[in-house]
Amino acid sequence: MIHLWIRRCSTAGSAAVIWLVLFAPTHNTHAQPPSTATSPTVDRYHGVDVHDDYRWLEDWSDPKVQEWSELQNAYARQTLDALPAVEAIRARVTEIMSARLISYANVHFAGGKYFAIKNQPPKEQSFLIRFDDLQNPDQASILFDPNVVDTDGTTSIDWYEPSPDGKWVAISISTGGSEVGDVSVFDTSSGMRVFEVVPRVNSGTAGGDLAWTPNSDGFYYTRHPRSGERDEADLNFYQQLFFHELGTDSANDRFELGTDFPRIAEIEVEVNDATGRVLCNVQDGDGGQFSHFVRSAAGRWVQFSQFGDKLVQATFEPNGCVLAITRQDAARGRIVRLPDPVNDPRKQVPVIDEDTDTVVTSFYHAPPSLLATEDRIYVTYQLGGPSQIRVFDLHGQPLPAPTQLPISSVGGIEPLSGNDILFHNASYVQPTQWLHFDAANSETIRTALSSQSNVDFDDVTVRREFATSKDGTQVPVNIIRPESATGAGPLVLYGYGGYGINLTPGFKAANKVLLEQGVTYVVANIRGGGEFGEQWHLGGNLTNKQNVFDDFYSAATHLIEKGYTTSDQLAIMGGSNGGLLMGATLTQHPDLAKCVVSSVGIYDMLRVELSPNGSFNIPEFGTVKNPDHFEAMRAYSPFHNVRDTVEYPATIFFTGANDPRVDPMQSRKMTGRMQAANPGGLPVLLRTSANSGHGGDTGLSQRIEEAVDRNAFLFYHLGVDYQQPVPR
Incomplete structure (x- = not known):
């Protein structure tokens, strides 16, 4: 390799070297990078001096x-x-990477309709669609396409939530990789943006979440402070839970919960359609410590776990009871039921004992790893890398599980009608399959949402x-x-x-x-x-x-x-x-x-x-x-x-x-x-x-x-x- 060296001076006066390389079979030396000035700084921690010559590079x-x-x-x-x-x-x-092969993610089922994020190269960003049949997603209508509003490809969908009746969809939209998302509501029949924009629901630090009321007239959502409410340095902290009624000014939204939450609180919210109860899961930063609250239909909030209790995930059963994953005396996790979390928040009934494998937990707007349907419980287990869905009845007795690939991963669990679910399954050598599990017949059906690939790994x-x-x-x-x-x-x-x-x-x-x-x-x-x-x-x-x-x-x-x-x-x-x-x-x-x-x-x-x-x-x-x-x-x-x-x-x-x-x-x-x-x-x-x-x-x-x-x-x-x- 032959190097042609070109020296020039930066405006700061220090020598900066740039280089051009021409290839030949004889040499292998390396040119110098641009020089970096030093500005010695010393910090003292617990009696120890720590030197830092590059502190100046922190200030963008x-x-x-x-x-x-x-x-x-x-x-x-x-x-x-x-x-x-x-x-x-x-x-x-x-x-x-630009192959015109379509893939789908984050599939939801609401109001008898399916919603999904569709990736379709060479489009820069994925977009949101709605369709009627798992075997015919090609007949979908586009609800929101970031590529249309931003041809530079820097606008993206953080996440979305359809209303229970499928009439509306709330979308967190951010730009430039910031993940600072405002929520817009779209009419799913027309694809038109309707109602008002709710600002500062999502951030790249605390994330964000949203859950609709059973009658689809509003939603509970995570709210970050707005300008003037806190110091500028705190605007991505102090996340709280609010309620927004469609058609009203978000400045008048009802505060629900969070006055005493930690500065680094991260919130996940869920609503039970049958009872109107609201579940709020709160994580203290990113360390895996949670507290949990439930709101009665009358508006009373009750706390049923605290940070350090080792109750790490909770979700509603269809009837309004709560299923939870606890690591109390079970490092790999076990499942308990709270029959009446509003009136008897400390009562826990064992459902599924700890196993030799680990119960997977999910957070940060992720599809559930624990799901209850009419009379089944779906649990995702981690097997030291690969993962697997297992099925139980409401008393914790094992039932037939979906067919899954060997040495593979599962996820994206979405409840369908009755006890059926949709989920995805992939391995290191096989593309993602979206599968419909017919619980009554214990049949696993491959859907048209499954990904194709323009390369195969048959020789791997x-x-x-x-x-x-x-x-x-x-x-x-x-x-x-x-x-x-x-x-x-x-x-x-x-x-x-x-x-x-x-x-x-x-x-x-x-x-x-x-x-x-x-x-x-x-x-x-x-x-x-x-x-x-x-x-x-x-x-x-x-x-x-x-x-x-x-x-x-x-x-x-x-x-x-x-x-x-x-x-x-x-x-x-x-x-x-x-x-x-x-x-x-x-x-x-x-x-x-x-x-x-x-x-x-x-x-x-x-x-x-x-x-x-x-x-x-x-x-x-x-x-x-x-x-x-x-x-x-x-x-x-x-x-x-x-x-x-x-x-x-x-x-x-x-x-x-x-x-x-x-x-x-x-x-x-x-x-x-x-x-x-x-x-x-x-x-x-x-x-x-x-x-x-x-x-x-x-x-x-x-x-x-x-x-x-x-x-x-x-x-x-x-x-x-x-x-x-x-x-x-």
Whole structure:
């Protein structure tokens, strides 16, 4: 490789280097990134001085920070565009991700009609439809299409809720990846926006929710403070519950609940159509502690659990009783019934005992993992990564369950008529199927909502092995391997490990770009998740966070020792909390992997709680105000553990300028520190997207470009000579 060096000066006076790469077979050196100024700062925590030379990069309003970011983007762009076979990779990624194949998500059934979010490339964003028949979604009408109102693809649907009669649908709509959603109501027969807009229902920090009254004349909803009601810094906190009557000014909405809720409260609300009772589930930040309230039809609120009670999820049965998941004396969860939560809120009747597998919980506007129909109870269980729906009668006795794929995941449970449900099922090698379970006949029927793929994984095998972590814990490792792979070869290892979130099998067509080039893809179910119950989660949060990194390291070394790969052929990848995992792994084990892909990650653990979403993370990570938490976080904080002259792996950081969950300054500071630590080492790149956030609502064209950069980066550093795939 031949390098042509071009030097120029930034307006700040420091030398900034940009480079152009021409490919030849003889050299492999690396140009210098843009220089980063330092501004030494010292903080004192519990008698310990902590130095920070990059504090200035936290202030996005500073023109010098914006200029620095632009230089980093230019450096990353020139580096990535010069990699081998970029255009061929772009063509293949675009072919797969832009294929005119339709998929559906978030299906609801209301008023005898079906509603769904439809994804239809090459449209930038998904859109909302309504249809009459599960086997004929092509006959749907479009209710709201963000692509029509915003041709740039930066407007998206956060979530939606149809009214019980199916006449109206409430949609939370946000822009630019902010997730700050106002709710609009649409007439489902005409697709026209009607009534008034209710502002600030959703945020990227506390989320948001909404539930209609039984007669569809209004809804209960989560409300964030509006300008002037609290200090500017508190507008994404102090979420409360209000009621809105259609056709009235939202400024006059009725307050329902939340005066004494925590600053970092997150609310989920449900209404029982038979009784008019309202259920309010409240989480204290993101740490898995809940309290629960029920409102009688007369308007009286009753609390039936408190934070710390280990009652972690509640839902109505059709008759107005409450079913709940509790971890009291049952770390993997058991099901109890509250026969009369309004008048006897402490009475709990056992229904389904704790099992060897873990009851899955759901929150943040997710489809239910626990559902009661007329005379059945559907429960989702986690099996250490894969998940499964099981069925019981109202007394907890097992009944026949739907047919499900092996080593797969289930979700999206939606009640239909009687005891029937709709749900989705997918595996690592089979696309998502939407299935109708006919309970009376114990028959599982594939619907026309099921996804198709323009690539097949028939030449891919899935193996599930276990790595042994530092303390002897057995860690599941899911190995998706092309049949053509023999011996040690290029491999990408993915992990997350936080918030009790389960990494479940899922079909990702874009992974074909890796697999068809002989790259093995592996997912590790490490601690911090909930794959083996709450103890698995607690074993990887707060002062136990180091276990997460040890588990991931053990997964990597297992793959090397078993001959799947070598350190020179290993890439590690993760995002968000998984970005923290990447940062900790590369600083603790710099010689483990050849390259790192880290997206929207957390790297400065001592400053994270000061960002808008940081307070919500304290129950998961801890706070520097607690000396034990500080000591643990300081020990693994990636930013504070970068060492000068260490040879770190090639690393690319992705971030979104509008990310409401992880402040982009985290990626800026980590990039600056790593680039300065070993100026002559492998490249450290920062790629900041101006019109995206945490990633979930990023438009298709941006997702394609990120995938091109990611794959080109991986292929180059793993030594993969990209070949045009042979048609099958």
